[in-house]
Amino acid sequence: MNTKPHTIVIIGAGNVATQLGLALKKAKYPILQVLSKRKASASKLGIILNAEHTSSYSKLNLNADFYIIAVSDDAISEVAKKLNLDKQIIVHTSGSVSLDVLKNSSTNIGVFYPLQTFSKERKANFRNIPICYEANNSKTHQRLLLLARSISRTVKSINSDQRKSIHLAAVFACNFTNHFYSIAEDILKSNNMSLDILKPLIEETTNKIKENSPSDMQTGPAIRDDKKTVIKHIGMLTDKDQKQAYKLISKLILNTKKG
Amino acid sequence: MNTKPHTIVIIGAGNVATQLGLALKKAKYPILQVLSKRKASASKLGIILNAEHTSSYSKLNLNADFYIIAVSDDAISEVAKKLNLDKQIIVHTSGSVSLDVLKNSSTNIGVFYPLQTFSKERKANFRNIPICYEANNSKTHQRLLLLARSISRTVKSINSDQRKSIHLAAVFACNFTNHFYSIAEDILKSNNMSLDILKPLIEETTNKIKENSPSDMQTGPAIRDDKKTVIKHIGMLTDKDQKQAYKLISKLILNTKKG
Secondary structure, three states, X not given: OXXXXXXXXXXXXXXXXXXXXXXXXXXXXXXXXXXXXXXXXXXXHHHHHOOEEEOOHHHOOOOXXXXXXXXXXXXXXXXXXXXXXXXXXXXXXXXXXXXXXXXXXXOEEEEEEEOOOOOOOOOOOHHHOOEEEEEOOHHHHHHHHHHHHHHOOOEEEOOHHHHHHHHHHHHHHHHHHHHHHHHHHHHHHOOOOOHHHHHHHXXXXXXXXXXXXXXXXXXXXXXXXXXXXXXXXXXXXXXXXHHHHHHHHHHHHHHHHHO | OOOOOOOEEEEOOOHHHHHHHHHHHHOOOOEEEEEOOOHHHHXXXXXXXXXXXXXXXXXXXXXXXXXXXXXXXHHHHHHHHHOOOOOOEEEEOOOOOOHHHHOXXXXXXXXXXXXXXXXXXXOOOHHHOOEEEEEOOHHHHHHHHHHHHOOOOOEEEOOHHHHHHHHHHHHHHHHHHHHHXXXXXXXXXXXXXXXXXXXXXXXXXXXXXXXXXXXXXXXXXXXXXXXXXXXXXXXXOOOHHHHHHHHHHHHHHHHHHHO
């Protein structure tokens, strides 16, 4: 096996590009170049990763082993059209976009999806982030596996359909739950309290599901079919969509009992 | 101050009665009696707490200092009607029921609300559970404060309106989020995957809000107004109420951006 480390070009300069770039740099992969259409972002990330930077596809470095497209979902196909490589491996990092979008960009293509919620302010610890990967042939599959293992403890071979399901599940388990924390914070603030009082409860709710199925851990007025409290709560909410959400989710919870 | 420990009667034998009884026993309060209309439950909890047990109000021990009503919300007023004490302190443990419900049961009444999600299978660590308490006079207030402090690190004086808001907020932050973990698990199972793959993400989602407002931490397709992914996800869901919930919560998230 080649002992020279594989080299990388990163396309994109947002949260995922930054955090993934940092993890790969830490794992001793030379980042040859950062390409982003936003010149200032490309320059900034280039400095962080000790890499060249450019905002022009005509200046793309063609000598890397891996090309990692870490841009917004909608922009991936546009980027793919601009890439016409030979055997270099091209991957995108999206949970919801097919592998196929890259099929005209190289003979070796894949997906390298870090299953995490990235925020600019927070440094991600990639060791704990599952990497879901996929490739169009076994050699690329093997090389992505090694790349993934060098930065994460949890690496899963996942096909496009599974990946889309993971992404949908993650929206419920992460994005939607975070919004419910926001709603809880708003309710408490309007009564001169802080979200802090709920934090032990939030922690226990997630601790419970470490070893149990959440469907066995459901508590609260909806699962008890405690109509009085449900009606009282809906009356306390002032936003009509929040009222509707309370009703609907209570119905969904009650249905799991009947089902 | 009286150095003899206060004595306690517990009315109810469910999750809250059991966990709270265990915490009080551990804090060296003698539990004189457990009263529950379900005879077998009363007996079982009586043995656990080293206390007498009865299912009849005519046999209620009238010599305790505290009477803790830990029954379902709907049953509290019924229990209250059966109690006619003099100066002994009566409290209920509900998040959503007014203090007033106890006003004809004793001259000293209060609420003693442990803010947690209790399940039979899990032993609660009361040191980490906020106790929200309330009383109808300052002497009772003081005695409930001491009782609460003896079992928990976090003790808050909370009025009835605030307590109802906390309870409503907790439904969003705990019950509804738990149901979304269930939905996520179902989606993954139907594609031969387990919820385990999402656990690092769920953990990070709650870690983020330890030091940040959840409204600043929102990620996902809805906040990015990524209509393509939102439409794709709604199409993937088969349950009509789940589809509706996805739409509604995405709208709520997007509104926070516009607002």
